[in-house]
Amino acid sequence: MKNRNIIKIASIYIGTVIGAGFASGQEIMEFFTKYGIWGFYGIGIASVLFGLIGSLILLKVHKLRLTSFEDLLQVTMGARLGKSIKSILFLLLLSGYCVMLAGSGALFQEQFELSKTLGIWSMTLVCFATFVFSISGLAFLNTMIVPLLLIGILAIGSIVTFQNDFTMSNQAGMIFSNMTGNWLTSSLLYVSYNSIGAIAVLSSLLPLIKNKRTAVGSGIIGGIGLGLLAGFLLLPTLIFYTDINGVEIPMMAIATRLGGNIKLGYGILLWLAMLTTAVSNGFVFIEGIKDKLGIGPIWTALLFCIAAIPLANFGFKSLVHTLYPLFGYIGIFIVLIMLFQSFVYRAE
Template sequence: MGKRNAFKIASIYIGTLIGAGFASGQETMRFFTRYGIRGIYGVIVTAILFAVIGIVILLKVYEDKIISYYDWIVPFFGPYVGKLIEIFLAFLLLSLYCVMLAGSGALFEQQFGYRKEIGIIFMSVISFITFLFSMRGLAVINSVLVPLLIIGIIAVGIIVIPDKIHNICDVDLFPYTIGDNWITSCLLYVSYNSICAVMVLSSMYPLLNNKRIAIAGGSLGGFLLGIMLLFLFLPTLILYRDIQAVEIPMMTIAFSIGKNMGNIYGALLWFAMLTTAVSNGFVFIQSMERKLKLKHLYACISFCIVTIPLAQFGFKRLVHTLYPMFGYIGIILIFLIIFRKGKTQ
């Protein structure tokens, strides 16, 4: 049971962070590939930081019996400011879910030739079914889809790396300065993602039977995220000149292998959006139930109905508007994780 719960936690951790930006290769290009071969140092440091942050969050969740991200916020900021920040974080959860719905619509429209509304509604229906089973549904869908994502990303890398290694591009578009280098880039990347990690892992208390599970779940999640990041980094570095201007680099790389691989990777990208959507949506629904005293079924129905029209704003517009805010909030939350206790006893 312990090993199984550690794997479930690691899968949820990975599924939360491996959204459209990660699986598409766009985040890897932005934060690592542009520094050339030195970007691999950033990949290694990022994997270590993800493991450490995951372990620290889960240990505090276990020791302080934290059941939601609200238990982090109020002790740190106080009841009044804490409530305002809780509302803002809830807005971010809602936004991230809508971004993934919009991404599903864009993928269905651009890659598979269907109307974007079909993609939005399809993901909404699958998410609704997952939400109905609460933590069990979240654990099952991540435990099934995350291994497929890991295998798919590694498979593309294994095919591309040996075949194209002679084309490796030691990209060094930016000088090594204090303000812009692989060190600051990987730190910003981790802080950018930490906000989601805090909010989702704060709900993992039911799966934490002891400290060993917390340590195993955090370290396994960080290690596997690092492996996936490595197999995104190397192909994008090798083929950088061919993909630097495209919106979904890994999709272009997959199609360079063959049409079937491209279609398979398109499905994997959708799975990545789904795991991120259900993780963020699950935490938001938990907050709705607590604040509004709603029954679980009514909270799930209300959430899924309201978010469908919000996703119509479009994937690109939502990403460009909302994502820049996340890194700054993430930096605050890292300090919150490391230096403060969770729920007051």
């Protein structure tokens, strides 16, 4: 049971982080690929930090018996600041959920040649079915999907690498001239940017954290899994950098080169990655408001799912360009405060 819980928590952790930006290859291109081979060092640092952050948060949840993100905010930031930041973060979670719905619509329309509305409603229905079973549904969905994502991304990364004899674009004459800053700074920003949603989810997993070993093991395995996924996305994006630089969905462009079936398969993987992030964000949001609404968890989930659909219709690009930069910097600020509190004010 303990080992199963480690896998469940690690899967939820990984599933929360690997949304549309990660699985599409766009985040990897932005934060790591443009630094060439140095991107591997950046991913190594990011993997260690993800493992450290996950372990610290899960240990704090276990020690203090925290049951929600609101509890974690009050412990780390105090009642007043915690309440103010909670409102901002819940808006972040709602926007993250809507971005994934919009991404599903865009994927159905552009890659599957189906209706955008069908894409939005398909994800909405799966999310609602998961929310009905609360934390059990969240754990089950991620435990099923995350291994598929690992297998699929590792397989495509390996195929591309071996087919091209490990020849990278920069070794073939490409100069990574658009480099700004350095790979270490980029790695730190990437972890901070992506940790806030994961922290919100991890702080709600007390029923699965049976002891300190479960907390630490889940964080470490989650960090290793994220590092592996990022590394096997970095390899193909380095190899085809000259051809995919500036493409909106780099990994889809690479999968297209490998044939129609692989393109379809990766499209499904990308949709599943969006789904795990949508479910995680929606789960925390619903857990935070269900008691205040007083209408029961299932009705709260239904209301949340229906209310989010009009927001998702604003479009994937519009939501990403408007909301992600703003909440990204807010997320960095909050993560830094939490880490500072974890080191300086240790729970007794």
